[in-house]
Amino acid sequence: MPQSPELSLQRQTIRNHIRRQRRALDVSQQAAAAAALAQRLLADPRITAADSLALFLSFDGELDTRPLVEALWQRNKRVYLPALHPFSPGHLLFLRYEADTPLVVNRLHISEPRLDVTRLLPLARLDILFTPLVAFDARGQRLGMGGGFYDRTLRHWRRDAGFYPIGLAHDCQQVDAIPVEPWDIPLPEIFTPSRHWRW
Ligand SMILES: Nc1nc2c(c(=O)[nH]1)N(C=O)[C@@H](CNc1ccc(C(=O)N[C@@H](CCC(=O)O)C(=O)O)cc1)CN2
Numbered sequence: 795m796p797q798s799p800e801l802s803l804q805r806q807t808i809r810n811h812i813r814r815q816r817r818a819l820d821v822s823q824q825a826a827a828a829a830a831l832a833q834r835l836l837a838d839p840r841i842t843a844a845d846s847l848a849l850f851l852s853f854d855g856e857l858d859t860r861p862l863v864e865a866l867w868q869r870n871k872r873v874y875l876p877a878l879h880p881f882s883p884g885h886l887l888f889l890r891y892e893a894d895t896p897l898v899v900n901r902l903h904i905s906e907p908r909l910d911v912t913r914l915l916p917l918a919r920l921d922i923l924f925t926p927l928v929a930f931d932a933r934g935q936r937l938g939m940g941g942g943f944y945d946r947t948l949r950h951w952r953r954d955a956g957f958y959p960i961g962l963a964h965d966c967q968q969v970d971a972i973p974v975e976p977w978d979i980p981l982p983e984i985f986t987p988s989r990h991w992r993w
Pocket residue numbers: 850851852853856876886901902903904926927938939940941942943944
């Protein structure tokens with residue numbers, strides 16, 4: 795599918811702008827945002843009922859998922875993290891994450907669990923897929939870091955079965971409209987520290 799250069803330029807401009815905005819949040823703003831979000835999510839019955847949840851380790855000013863991970867562990871939930879697929883470019887694997895799981899830094903400078911096939915979870919067995927994003931709009935369209943990793947993962951999502959995706963973001967990551975590419979899959983739900991969006 796040929797990409798329109800104007801559209802990819804618009805998307806890159808939004809990416810750069812919002813990444814700068816979220817990196818500008820200071821430590822106390824980040825801590826307040828993380829606590830507010832964890833509190834909201836832990837009050838949601840679907841989270842309470844879930845057994846296996848995929849999170850992501852925050853970087854680049856992303857909403858800090860640490861407090862949520864800790865709270866989920868305390869509630870005996872199984873937590874998974876994405877890892878770059880070792881030989882299928884652009885694809886993610888999901889590996890079990892516990893307090894003593896060895897982490898390695900991947901080529902995109904993000905920590906991920908060391909590859910161990912015994913700790914892999916097929917997507918179909920995941921209950922909730924918390925999804926990182928750079929920008930979102932009021933229709934649930936998301937723009938990521940530009941690798942297409944979550945676009946490829948979200949292709950397997952069906953409204954009536956399997957894992958359910960929930961986007962996590964700071965309020966400042968909302969934009970008027972994301973210029974959409976054919977492969978983009980809108981999220982059914984996004985939580986920010988002050989709002990809950992559901993489509
Ligand atoms: N916390 C978190 N983990 C995640 C994602 C994410 O958005 N957030 N991803 C969501 O898809 C995947 C990683 N996607 C990425 C795609 C592009 C770049 C990137 O362009 N990074 C550098 C440039 C590359 C380099 O330093 O070599 C940059 O910061 O500009 C980073 C991550 C999997 N793990």
